[in-house]
Amino acid sequence: MGGVIDQALEWVVVAAVASVVVAAAFGALLTATAAWHALLHRRHRHGPIRSAHGVPPTPLPVSVILVEREDDPGIADRLEGLLALDYPAFEVIVVCDGPIGAHLARALTRFHATPVDLIYRPAIPTARVAACYHGSTTPTLVVLEKERTTAADALNAGINAARSPYVCVVGPRAVLERAALARLMAPVMEDPDRVVATAGIERVLNGCGVTGGEVAAIACPSRAAVVWAVLDGLRAALAATGLSPLAGLVPRPGGCLLAQKRAILRVGGFEAGGAEPTDILFRIRHGLAGEQLPRRTVFVPEPVAWSPVPDTLAGAADAYRARVRDTLGCLAGQTRRTRMSIREIGWALVVLARGLGLAGPVVDVGGAAVVTAAFLAGAADFTALLAVWLCVLAARTAVSSAAILFHDATLKRYPAWQDVGRLFVAAVLEPVVFRPLTALWTIQAGWGALWARRTRPANPTTASSAVRQPA
């Protein structure tokens, strides 16, 4: 009996060491591929956009979709920023999920938007769209007012109203770079037959100065929760850049996602409870995999959006738990779609990356605790202990440092020395301070998601729109 327990303990230790080492090796692999991808992109970036055969392509129109769920006080400035995007052909569709609030009403007055009865074609069934507004002086602005349901439903309403072949979904309260659409559309214009979706780097807005809907001054605040969020965002950008050449996709596109409208319509739009952009990307890839078409999803290693993050630890915990829930939902959805062709192996890598990203803190902290306990009990040797702790602390810091260095090589980096120094200090402290906390939050969110699954209410019903609907 004792032999069996010893054997089992030995396996647990080996599994803990192996998982921690694999996670660290995966981080190193992503760092290497990110550096390669960024280098290639850097060489390619200079000069005008050209298609594969060198002829400058015609800019394709884009519909920018913005969902307004809470009455954002800065909506007018954000709209001003969106309407001033540096791209020749685009329209902005604001979907107000619920009654129009005071701030959006003021914004409508500012842009001389008047109520009109545009035809709403519900290619994707959504809740009732109560009203449409059209900017009389800014004809590229359309505002939809719909019954409050879910963010996914609001996005679907925006997609229905879009008149362009490509839609750009902007995250809540995100501020886009002036050149965001040009950056995101560059891969599409170079290869419009194959590229169905693109995304870019999302940065943290806290501490930055915003003027006229554009980030004018870049700075990193000193609050610990924000610094940690910045570091997390930089690591996510590194991982996305690294995964892009391997799998052609992003593990966590946040700020904005550009996708072909036809591809979104084909998969039935965003699903309720799956408003996360990655979910739609999973489904687009899955939907197109069956057609044997060579389709690509591209990550652009340049900043395109700036999003605010909570600046308190409690807020950060809530946001992290929400993210874990979204990821779990997305992974659960992915497990339902098991029919993946051989060319979707890269896609499986993305799923693995997401899974590792989700389980990473638990693996690190749990692995370190298990191996330490086993070492103290005499069941693990010194090499295993050293490997695990080096991976947990040094390798983690190395990946974070690589992310900061990678950020240094991209556009719109933090200009002040103090900001970068703060990030390096956070990179050392993060495995000791924040990693255990994130492990705890992951477990809490996972448990909560499991519990909620038993008592989940039915999906909200969709009703036909009150706005004029043609055949």
Added chain:
Amino acid sequence: MTLIDAMDLWLTVVRWSVWSAAVTAAAAAALSVAWRVTRRSVLARRDRRRERYRAFFEGLLSDQAPPASIIDGPRRVMDGVFLGLLADALDRADATSRPRLIALCERSGYVARFRRAAWSPLWWRRAHAARWLGRLGSPESVSDLIRLLDDSSYHVRCVAVGALASWRHPRILSALLKTLDHMRERTPWGALPRRHRVPIGVVTDALIAQGAPAVAPLLPRLQSGPRPVREAVAEVLSWSPDPHPRVRAALLGALRDDDPEVRARAAKALGKIAYVGAVVPLAEALSDGTWFVRLQAARALGAIAHQRAIAPLVSALTDEYWQVRAAAADALRRLGDPAVPALTHCLFTSRDRYAKEQIVEELQRTSFIQEQIDALDEARPVVSFAAQRLLREIARHGATRILLEALRRHPTPAVRLRLIDILEGHGSHQVLAALHDVMNGDVDAGVREAACRALTTGGRNPAGRSTAQGWAA
């Protein structure tokens, strides 16, 4: 080993790990500092170089005396800053300064270098060379680029076609036509290439870039070429508008092609050349069996903007595909004032709800409705009556919000009175709520009274009357 020893060892491990993490971060921070300092100095040097090169190119592009050779000699051939500015200068150069610039590049050995690079065993160097030879456009390099059309690398072949597209030469046109003739049927997944072939879209773009000289040799291929070639030729003709009678005849013939793609592109091309004689065939194409042919025909009729197109476009407003309906309505809107009577007539007489909705949709996207609202105050009764009648019809087809907005905000009481009269028969809650607001809050007593009367009587609609009386109560 005792527990104390184990704890001691564990602490040692943690200490080492923390130290190694700190050393890693410190090394990365040092690297970051070095990177920033180096970058700053590199950027400063680059900016200085750029300024020198820019001054050089500005002098070259102006009428000043050209320098004997390129600054710093041909060793700068790999300098990205220099090459970027050279490409920019080539783009900006006019007919007089461009040959000067190319001659200078030839004298300084640039063209020779790129021609040598076109023989490199490395495909990316060949592609780079092809791109630059295309930009420089030296007649010496035509043969190199034509040779690269048969390169073993797909990427090099594509770049060579693109490079040939950037300038015009009879040999280039014949090489591109030969490449086009080698096109066979499309692969099952669209225009993507098999190995040792160039996508037809690439060749099409290159032929489009050749402009008018490419049109005449393409016409026979439009009549008798294989299907992808006919499609490509129709596409080229749609981008290279040529009003020559032979072209027009070929395009009109292509409108009767078996392939709907060819028919659609021919319709698009006829719209581009704005050939008035094509109105009747295009009007016939509005009843084509394929919806995108009808769509392109509607767009082409909008582009031709001839009054004879109005009637067929009005009939296309009842098409079963909304894209065609929208294109027809858009075309009518583009036709401007002459089409307005037809649109309004269709609005009054058509029995097709969708056609009426489409007309109202397009009218809302223009300032026409606002003009009609302002015309309600017109002194001439004919004009104000016509506006009132039209707005009533528009409101009847659902576009009430714009009228309600005007009812709440228009500064002229007479207009608001007329709007109340227009909206009187509507039993919708939005209209009633707006009338209620006006009844309670309008500054003009007459308008308030009219709103109250409208709410009390409820207009001609019995259902609306009962609801309105409820609101008034």
